[in-house]
Amino acid sequence: MSAAPITVYVPRDSAALAVGADEVADTLQAECARRGIALNLVRNGSRGLFWLETLLEVATPHGRIAYGPVTADDVVGLLDAGLLTGAAHALCHGPTEQIPYLAKQERLCFARMGVTDPLSLADYEAHEGWAGLRAALALPGDTIVQQVLDSGLRGRGGAAFPTGIKWKTVATAQAAQKYVVCNADEGDSGTFSDRMTMEGDPFMLIEGMTIAALAVGATRGYVYIRSEYPNAIATMNEAIVRASVAGFLGVDILGSGRTFHLEVRKGGGAYVCGEETAMLESLEGKRGIVRAKPPLPAIEGLFGQPTVINNVISFASVPLILARGAAFYRDYGVGRSRGTLPIQLAGNIRQGGLVEKAFGISLRELMFDFGGGSASGRPIKAVQVGGPLGAYVPESQWDLPLDYEAYAAVGAVVGHGGIVVHDDTADMAKLARYAMEFCAIESCGKCTPCRIGSTRGVEVIDRIVAPPQSSKTGPQHNRPQQVALLRDLCDTMLNGSLCAMGGMTPYPVLSALNHYPQDFGIATPDREAA
Amino acid sequence: MPTPATTPDHAQAATGAVLARRADEPGALLTILHEVQDALGHVPREVVPQIAEALNLSRAEVHGVVTYYHHLRSEAPGRHVVQVCRAEACQAMGADALFEHAQQRLACRAHGGHGSTSADGNYTLNPVFCLGLCASSPAVVIDDRLHARMTPQRFDQLVGKLEAAT
Numbered sequence: 175m176s177a178a179p180i181t182v183y184v185p186r187d188s189a190a191l192a193v194g195a196d197e198v199a200d201t202l203q204a205e206c207a208r209r210g211i212a213l214n215l216v217r218n219g220s221r222g223l224f225w226l227e228t229l230l231e232v233a234t235p236h237g238r239i240a241y242g243p244v245t246a247d248d249v250v251g252l253l254d255a256g257l258l259t260g261a262a263h264a265l266c267h268g269p270t271e272q273i274p275y276l277a278k279q280e281r282l283c284f285a286r287m288g289v290t291d292p293l294s295l296a297d298y299e300a301h302e303g304w305a306g307l308r309a310a311l312a313l314p315g316d317t318i319v320q321q322v323l324d325s326g327l328r329g330r331g332g333a334a335f336p337t338g339i340k341w342k343t344v345a346t347a348q349a350a351q352k353y354v355v356c357n358a359d360e361g362d363s364g365t366f367s368d369r370m371t372m373e374g375d376p377f378m379l380i381e382g383m384t385i386a387a388l389a390v391g392a393t394r395g396y397v398y399i400r401s402e403y404p405n406a407i408a409t410m411n412e413a414i415v416r417a418s419v420a421g422f423l424g425v426d427i428l429g430s431g432r433t434f435h436l437e438v439r440k441g442g443g444a445y446v447c448g449e450e451t452a453m454l455e456s457l458e459g460k461r462g463i464v465r466a467k468p469p470l471p472a473i474e475g476l477f478g479q480p481t482v483i484n485n486v487i488s489f490a491s492v493p494l495i496l497a498r499g500a501a502f503y504r505d506y507g508v509g510r511s512r513g514t515l516p517i518q519l520a521g522n523i524r525q526g527g528l529v530e531k532a533f534g535i536s537l538r539e540l541m542f543d544f545g546g547g548s549a550s551g552r553p554i555k556a557v558q559v560g561g562p563l564g565a566y567v568p569e570s571q572w573d574l575p576l577d578y579e580a581y582a583a584v585g586a587v588v589g590h591g592g593i594v595v596h597d598d599t600a601d602m603a604k605l606a607r608y609a610m611e612f613c614a615i616e617s618c619g620k621c622t623p624c625r626i627g628s629t630r631g632v633e634v635i636d637r638i639v640a641p642p643q644s645s646k647t648g649p650q651h652n653r654p655q656q657v658a659l660l661r662d663l664c665d666t667m668l669n670g671s672l673c674a675m676g677g678m679t680p681y682p683v684l685s686a687l688n689h690y691p692q693d694f695g696i697a698t699p700d701r702e703a704a
Numbered sequence: 705m706p707t708p709a710t711t712p713d714h715a716q717a718a719t720g721a722v723l724a725r726r727a728d729e730p731g732a733l734l735t736i737l738h739e740v741q742d743a744l745g746h747v748p749r750e751v752v753p754q755i756a757e758a759l760n761l762s763r764a765e766v767h768g769v770v771t772y773y774h775h776l777r778s779e780a781p782g783r784h785v786v787q788v789c790r791a792e793a794c795q796a797m798g799a800d801a802l803f804e805h806a807q808q809r810l811a812c813r814a815h816g817g818h819g820s821t822s823a824d825g826n827y828t829l830n831p832v833f834c835l836g837l838c839a840s841s842p843a844v845v846i847d848d849r850l851h852a853r854m855t856p857q858r859f860d861q862l863v864g865k866l867e868a869a870t
Contacts, residue, residue: 189801192837224840227840312763362834364791364792365836366836440735442734442773457731458731520839521797549797584855594796594838595796608795611816
């Protein structure tokens with residue numbers, strides 16, 4: 175008589191694969207086969223507790239029990255200790271759902287993350303999947319748009335523009351062909367929520383995009399995924415095939431007579447293609463050069479047609495809004511920042527990972543209550559919020575509520591919710607220089623403030639930090655003069671650039687200069703913080 | 705990632721196969737270039753006119769796209785391709801020192817955002833700006849395999865394995 179197979183979960187998320195999850199899975203299978211144990215191995219998404227990856231879970235009568243970080247070398251010892259019954263072990267963390275990091279979260283968008291097999295339609299359906307699409311199929315387009323408007327959802331890519339207003343513009347535009355495009359060019363350092371969604375819950379993105387298509391009358395869509403995410407590309411492609419075969423995509427969606435064709439397009443490693451108009455150029459097979467706006471993409475977008483463009487998390491938030499109603503979603507959050515944000519804790523942090531919380535949480539709570547302080551054990555010096563174009567936030571602002579308006583008021587941005595922690599060994603002048611250098615490398619070259627300003631910015635910062643008497647090639651530089659020059663240059667970039675690439679590079683530069691003047695060799699701020 | 709030996713005939717044939725499959729799709733150029741690079745390891749200069757002709761574009765337009773995107777390359781890469789993330793979250797965990805170490809170990813010298821190939825053709829080292837492993841930094845990719853929490857010591861072990869296998 176053979177016992178019922180025991181279900182064990184080993185994540186397939188890139189962050190787990192990068193620390194050996196495949197080896198853990200292989201060893202576990204081989205060892206169970208050798209011991210004659212029937213194993214049901216599920217490759218789930220990641221729970222987002224990355225310091226515990228590879229996080230292995232065992233299904234027991236008392237729920238799923240977590241073990242981590244597990245390496246292939248731990249597997250035999252774990253099995254000997256009674257892993258398959260959820261027995262105690264140095265690596266055991268008890269029931270997964272009760273791990274404080276997870277228990278304290280408000281997971282709406284990431285509710286299925288790490289729970290299900292990402293490519294199992296049955297799993298998806300069993301966990302509230304397609305409920306939003308089914309609701310949307312029974313509604314006229316303008317009612318869907320109204321629900322998204324009422325939810326207060328704003329673009330999660332960083333610009334925070336109200337999603338419903340964008341949809342309304344496309345819905346009212348007259349055209350034979352409209353498009354829905356997902357911007358999955360998640361290039362910001364410190365962000366991975368889009369990657370996790372595509373690798374760990376791809377049907378949610380498909381469902382959100384399909385609802386958008388129904389709302390605005392689009393029949394064709396693209397997911398533009400960066401080439402640095404091969405696993406996300408592969409998982410999305412497979413999910414699209416499975417969803418199409420099962421009737422959730424393609425012609426006659428669920429017998430409704432409605433049509434939506436979805437396709438993945440791979441980016442080319444250009445950061446600026448995260449800017450929506452550059453992405454459209456790239457989708458059209460051209461160099462990813464920014465377009466001047468207007469016309470808005472909602473009026474003249476992909477191939478000149480009205481196009482909804484949203485970030486992965488914006489689309490992924492929609493199914494739940496349709497399934498549970500706009501009010502349910504709007505009840506989370508503060509001020510005009512409604513709902514939840516999947517925040518990504520990264521860099522020099524002990525417990526890095528994905529924290530989904532309603533807006534309003536502070537950086538201090540995130541870094542210490544969730545993150546457990548720096549990974550190095552040294553004091554935290556600076557935190558960059560919102561990617562390479564986001565400001566460095568000093569300790570005096572760590573108690574601000576995470577809220578689009580509160581951050582804007584101090585010259586910072588929430589952006590895509592990436593938080594990169596630096597300890598006290600960070601040289602802020604070097605990081606400011608890097609921001610300019612990155613802009614010089616990634617500028618599309620269309621507008622002068624960005625293309626030339628970034629290179630001049632690197633040079634000016636080099637002159638500011640040059641030690642006295644080191645200059646062999648030119649005269650000694652007057653530091654206050656060079657600082658004034660840098661500020662002037664930043665002003666030109668801020669106000670004269672065509673898009674956020676050049677227009678926001680001054681955020682990290684000026685915040686570093688204003689809050690950490692000593693790193694630039696300046697004793698006190700030469701001007702009040704902007 | 706071993707690079708297939710490329711003769712002009714082979715390159716033309718492989719490109720022709722991609723074009724036959726994709727040329728009619730709207731805005732297909734970037735997709736076509738990806739598939740050519742997947743087949744040949746790079747986008748050889750001699751296939752640019754062939755692609756331009758099939759898509760009714762100028763050679764300058766195709767060349768412009770090939771050279772615009774960091775991911776696409778006109779030269780064959782080394783026998784092994786190593787990418788080291790240089791973005792902020794990795795910098796916060798020692799990526800600058802790791803990149804410096806990788807340059808020494810692989811005898812590659814990168815400048816700015818550009819990669820370089822060692823003189824013996826064994827390695828191509830590319831800086832990369834974010835692999836999405838920012839909570840497990842620093843991160844590298846060696847021949848399409850992701851590795852997180854990298855240290856110079858572990859890097860040497862992994863490179864040593866590559867060299868032992870050849």
